[in-house]
Amino acid sequence: MSLERKDEYDHNAWLKERDLSVVEKTYLMTLIWFDRRFRLVDYLEILENMYYKINLQMPKSHTEQYNLDNKFWYWYPLYALGSFSVIAYLVAALTGALLGFYYAPSTAGTPPESYALLTTIMADQNFGFMLRSIHRWSAQVMTAAVFLHMLRVYFTGAYKEPREVNWIIGVILLALTVGFGYTGYLLPWNQLAFWAGQIGVEMALAVPLVGEWAAQMVFGGFSLGQPTLQRMYILHVFVLPFVVTALIALHIGIVWMQGIAEPH
Amino acid sequence: MSDNDSQQSEPATDGSGPGIVAPDDEVPSWRERKERTTGLSRLTYEYFERARREDQDLRQESSYVERDVLGFPAWPHETIRNLAISSFFIGMLLFLAATMPPTLEDAANPAVTPEIILPDWYLYWSFGLLKLGPINPELSILGGDKIMSDELYGVLANAVVFGAIAIVPFLNKGSARRPVEQPFWAAIGVGGVMFAFTTSVVAVQNLAPIDPNITFDLAFLLPLVAATITYAVLKTMREGYMYDLNRRYYRLRPPR
CATH class of the missing domain: 1.20.810.10 (Cytochrome Bc1 Complex; Chain C)
Structure with a gap:
């Protein structure tokens, strides 16, 4: 296994072509800076998982199924x-x-x-x-x-x-x-x-x-x-x-x- | 012992190295490894496999209705509802605290026994149980002596109450949920609540303008009366309830 750098996505070129405002640009630069170091993208999966844990596809509850709520x-x-x-x-x-x-x-x-x-x-x-x-x-x-x-x-x-x-x-x-x-x-x-x-x-x-x-x-x-x-x-x-x-x-x-x- | 020693002194020639081996094709899968075990771990594995299969079968057989929409959303619906309820509740607490502040009694003085010794209200029932001395049985074989002191009797009564509450789920089985479906257990519950109140009255008897003997007798009579009334009422209600259920049933499936 070598530690030589492989080709990277040219994020800077992408940033240039997007024509962003200063705020957006600063935000994205910061995000990319942190992502290079901590690979935040790996943790997106956890967030997605949490989203589905919170917004569960619930089975109908007993009261709903038999219309007892009223x-x-x-x-x-x-x-x-x-x-x-x-x-x-x-x-x-x-x-x-x-x-x-x-x-x-x-x-x-x-x-x-x-x-x-x-x-x-x-x-x-x-x-x-x-x-x-x-x-x-x-x-x-x-x-x-x-x-x-x-x-x-x-x-x-x-x-x-x-x-x-x-x-x-x-x-x-x-x-x-x-x-x-x-x-x-x-x-x-x-x-x-x-x-x-x-x-x-x-x-x-x-x-x-x-x-x-x-x-x-x-x-x-x-x-x-x-x-x-x-x-x-x-x-x-x-x-x-x-x-x-x-x-x-x-x-x-x-x-x-x-x-x-x-x-x- | 000597066998072990000779094994240790010999260099390991089986390629096992320091003990940690990189997984390769030879490494058994989880399942293979579990199937090779014996004894209790084997039993555990077998049970879990059975349980997993049981779950799968149940899921395949089930006609359970799944929604085609997401459930009640945590945000914002559930969160706002919870925030509203919590704020209301905390507001209620602050209101109580502001309108009825506690007092600070006299400083502790071991030399002066106050006229009224009482714990906080939620321990009145327990304090009342300590005063059950009059029904601590005197055994004639012991020459009229009591088998245990009145204090121990009271402490044991507390333990018995907690034990009785703890074993309820192991005594009351079945799928009945509503009080009308199980008049006996509802009656036990009402009797228990009533007993908590009456023993509390026994605990504060030096405050009540009633003869202590009467309060003591009522402490056992009232729960019985309350339980009996509850039982009778629920039993009667159950007739109507079952009639209603049956009527609905026969309306759906009229007899031929």
């Missing part, structure tokens, strides 16, 4: 609950990242430092009160949407074969969403947070054999303190986001693969 349109909002929980999750992630700039988990001092930081966020930061309000409400709405989504799936029988695996992933996601809410509930380190944490520790300790280990692991001890808050913080901002985001992606990916269980 009877079922009023159920469609219930089919948006899954997307609603994802949107609420994204809003919570965004506001959570912003809140994270001003928050640190610490129980030191009176009032506890975390609590004092929350007071600062709500009283002194620009839009801090609104930010916390949005974060809290999106969490509430996400949980509500997840519960209602599960009810919709149950009452329309959408969990049936072949969708059992996705139903189980959904149940896990429900538990993790509630866990997200619980760990977030503990972060302000106010009275409600402290005593909700107390209930959590007692629940863990009630379990024989693994209970004490679980209490050490999740709550950092048998009584609440700095380790508890630290662990809740890490669970809330590091562990759960990765796990839940991955599971949501899997959940939606499976829905994409298997198709939506339509009403019939």
